[in-house]
Amino acid sequence: MSDRFEHPQALRPDEFRRIGEQALDIAARHLEAVVERPIRPMPDASTRQTIMEQALPIQGHAPEDILSFLEHEIMPHARGNGHPGFMGWVISPPAHMAVLTELPGVAMDSPCGGSGQGATYVELTAIRWIKEMLGFDHPGSHGIFVSGGSMANLTALAGARHAAANKHGWNMRRDGMRNAPDFTVYTSRETHACVTKSMELMGMGHDAIRLIDTNDAYRMDINALTKTLEKDIEVGRVPFCIVASAGTVNTGAIDDLDAVADLCSQHDIWFHVDGAYGAFGALDPDKADAFAGMARADSIALDPHKWLSVPFDCGCVLVRDGQNLRDTFSLIPAYIRGTDSESSEIGSPHEYSFQLSRAFRALKVWSTLMHVGVDGFRDTVHRHNTMAASLAEDV
Numbered sequence: 001m002s003d004r005f006e007h008p009q010a011l012r013p014d015e016f017r018r019i020g021e022q023a024l025d026i027a028a029r030h031l032e033a034v035v036e037r038p039i040r041p042m043p044d045a046s047t048r049q050t051i052m053e054q055a056l057p058i059q060g061h062a063p064e065d066i067l068s069f070l071e072h073e074i075m076p077h078a079r080g081n082g083h084p085g086f087m088g089w090v091i092s093p094p095a096h097m098a099v100l101t102e103l104p105g106v107a108m109d110s111p112c113g114g115s116g117q118g119a120t121y122v123e124l125t126a127i128r129w130i131k132e133m134l135g136f137d138h139p140g141s142h143g144i145f146v147s148g149g150s151m152a153n154l155t156a157l158a159g160a161r162h163a164a165a166n167k168h169g170w171n172m173r174r175d176g177m178r179n180a181p182d183f184t185v186y187t188s189r190e191t192h193a194c195v196t197k198s199m200e201l202m203g204m205g206h207d208a209i210r211l212i213d214t215n216d217a218y219r220m221d222i223n224a225l226t227k228t229l230e231k232d233i234e235v236g237r238v239p240f241c242i243v244a245s246a247g248t249v250n251t252g253a254i255d256d257l258d259a260v261a262d263l264c265s266q267h268d269i270w271f272h273v274d275g276a277y278g279a280f281g282a283l284d285p286d287k288a289d290a291f292a293g294m295a296r297a298d299s300i301a302l303d304p305h306k307w308l309s310v311p312f313d314c315g316c317v318l319v320r321d322g323q324n325l326r327d328t329f330s331l332i333p334a335y336i337r338g339t340d341s342e343s344s345e346i347g348s349p350h351e352y353s354f355q356l357s358r359a360f361r362a363l364k365v366w367s368t369l370m371h372v373g374v375d376g377f378r379d380t381v382h383r384h385n386t387m388a389a390s391l392a393e394d395v
């Protein structure tokens, strides 16, 4: 019988442990030294050359050499998330328990498109926890981890269009956009670029987007939205979704979510909230009022890799009607039919988004939430908002 540790990609157990300890030390040194390094290093030409001009390894290198290259040539040029002075965008430092659970999680190497494995149940649990944190735990609701906010918004918009097509007797999956109803989306000028990219990718183009003006506080002007929407309905356009922001990327503006929810329910339109970085702002008791209406959404896009400090990458989409999302994406090829519990009530994760093979993203959300707890995040979010208010006052 062949020795399974003879394979080129394997390390013998004692070697795995020895090298693993070195890897752990490197990670610990990196996290300890974050404050001493530049916040935003700018790798010079010779650094770029060192990294980019390595020759294709025809023969493998020793594990120690690989780790040494990582520590000395690559890691010093990490962006300084976690440095107390790092205030760029909405990028957080990595939650330490998520860093530590990543190694055993990767050792599992779970193909998380399929169901019926430990990873599936962790994902369902982590999704339920997020729904509970945001008051979105509606019967029949569902959610899935994706690469980030962009993919979460795209996934939700595809679900919204599918629902609208069904309502209009249009078979979107069979007939696509050719001769389709004039589906149109509404969102503010401050919306994230990924909404536009999603519309391009869905074959709908910029003409199907109504960019609504904002008021002095950079929030979507509800009067302008109502007027544009009603005029469009009169001329035969088919509004399929209103995208409201729960924290715009430029200014942090939160649209009037309750007003948008009212308008959506009046016209039977899908209400989507882009809360990529902002949704967890609802945890701050002092700010919760601004998020009133978010739980009325048909879908929410949010990013654990932003305010929850889950290391990249990890986005999440929540939907009120899980079955609609499954109908939007489920396509089970013959070679995997019957291998999963796809005939079960919930089915497999790959039925709810574009991805088939998926990483075990849920693990880092689960371990972070297990460690920090909702109280820990409530304190963090409140502290950040207090610091932002104090900075604004100083400015």
Ligand SMILES: Cc1ncc(COP(=O)(O)O)c(C=O)c1O
Residues within 6 Å of the ligand: 090, 147, 148, 149, 150, 151, 192, 194, 245, 247, 248, 249, 274, 275, 276, 277, 303, 315
């Ligand atoms: C409001 C908003 N939506 C969407 C995104 C895109 O998210 P991601 O970068 O995770 O794809 C961002 C990113 O900053 C954002 O702030």
